[in-house]
Amino acid sequence: MTPGFTSTPSPLPVERPRSRSFVSLTPLIDVVFILLVFFMLASSFLDWRAIELAAPQSGTTASSAEGALLVEVRADGTLRLSGEALDMGALASRVSRRLAQRPDQAIVLEPQAGVALQAAVDVLDRLVALGAKDVSLIRDSPQ
Amino acid sequence: MSRFSFDVSASGGAQDEDDRILPLINVVFLLLIFFMIVGSVSQVDPFDIEPPASDARETVGDDAVVVHVDAGGRLSVDGHVLDLAQLASGLSARLGRGGMVHIKADQGVEAIRVVAVLETLRGAGVQQVRLLTVQRPA
Numbered sequence: 438m439t440p441g442f443t444s445t446p447s448p449l450p451v452e453r454p455r456s457r458s459f460v461s462l463t464p465l466i467d468v469v470f471i472l473l474v475f476f477m478l479a480s481s482f483l484d485w486r487a488i489e490l491a492a493p494q495s496g497t498t499a500s501s502a503e504g505a506l507l508v509e510v511r512a513d514g515t516l517r518l519s520g521e522a523l524d525m526g527a528l529a530s531r532v533s534r535r536l537a538q539r540p541d542q543a544i545v546l547e548p549q550a551g552v553a554l555q556a557a558v559d560v561l562d563r564l565v566a567l568g569a570k571d572v573s574l575i576r577d578s579p580q
Numbered sequence: 581m582s583r584f585s586f587d588v589s590a591s592g593g594a595q596d597e598d599d600r601i602l603p604l605i606n607v608v609f610l611l612l613i614f615f616m617i618v619g620s621v622s623q624v625d626p627f628d629i630e631p632p633a634s635d636a637r638e639t640v641g642d643d644a645v646v647v648h649v650d651a652g653g654r655l656s657v658d659g660h661v662l663d664l665a666q667l668a669s670g671l672s673a674r675l676g677r678g679g680m681v682h683i684k685a686d687q688g689v690e691a692i693r694v695v696a697v698l699e700t701l702r703g704a705g706v707q708q709v710r711l712l713t714v715q716r717p718a
Contacts, residue, residue: 462598466605473612480619483631485640487682487710490698510691548691557691558632558713566635576695 488561491573505543506535510560512551525563533567543571550577625684626656632687634713640682644710645674647701649685653693664696668704680708 508528509517516528523531535542544564548557557574564572627650647667648656655662662670671681681701685694694711701709 462601462605466601466608469605469608469612473608473615476612476615476619476621479621480615482619484715485631486634486636486713486715487638487640488634488636488713489638490683490709490711548695550690550692552691553687554685554689554691554694555632555687557694558634558687558711562635562716574691574695574698576692576699 488558491571505545506532507545507547508532508560508564510546510548510552510557512549514556516560525560529563529567532564532569536568540568541570543573544569546572546574547577548574626659626661627651627654627686629684629686630688631684631712631714633716635716636713638710640710640712644680644682644708645671646682646684646712647671647697649683649689649694649697651686651688653689655697664700667697667700671701671704671706675706679706680710681706682710682712684712 507517507519509520511517516523516525518528518531532544546557546561546564561572561574625648627648629648629650645657650656655664655667657667657670658674660670675681683694683697685697698709
């Protein structure tokens with residue numbers, strides 16, 4: 438029995454875990470987990486896009502903006518082009534016809550009180566998509 | 581004989597445990613590197629702001645002063661809550677060479693509030709103003 442025992446490679450597998458556990462992995466895993474959680478919570482993946490806001494000179498009102506198309510966005514969701522009530526499609530065709538004649542046509546966007554920013558941005562987007570290069574935002578009259 | 585077999589199974593178990601935890605560490609490391617590279621660590625906004633969506637394609641650098649406007653119309657610059665009158669004086673100190681200002685406004689804020697901020701910025705001599713939006717979901 439004894440000579441058979443000594444020839445088995447039993448000492449090797451017994452000693453290997455002792456040398457491996459010299460460096461403990463648990464604190465490393467802890468730190469890496471904490472770093473992971475930090476970066477997951479602190480990072481943002483929002484894809485920010487910018488809209489250039491061209492404002493006419495301060496003090497300009499709708500009436501004094503010479504030759505510009507005035508687009509009003511009203512609180513009930515309707516649009517007005519130079520005082521005439523229109524829906525989005527009619528406004529788009531009017532504006533694109535005007536832009537075909539004068540590509541540098543200035544357009545003034547005037548949201549009324551109670552209009553959410555998203556509604557104004559939607560109209561602004563549509564006007565820019567039609568090819569308008571000079572779209573500026575104004576408000577009715579500063580209180 | 582019984583002790584011998586116990587030793588072998590114990591050492592094999594410890595090795596298995598290490599081998600089982602190594603893929604976990606690999607994956608966690610990969611996730612960590614992913615979040616470090618892809619995610620941009622952002623300053624925490626003073627207000628909870630849901631930005632408007634738009635089709636604008638221009639991307640945004642981070643070299644501008646950001647004016648936050650929350651859904652109620654409150655303003656803040658660099659974490660300090662201001663009103664419209666304080667905005668002009670508060671900004672002139674912070675504006676660098678470029679003179680560029682980004683407006684980060686909530687999609688639900690009244691548009692005329694943003695226009696009022698815009699007018700104030702123009703009055704303070706800001707050359708470039710941009711409204712920050714996110715890409716419209718497809």
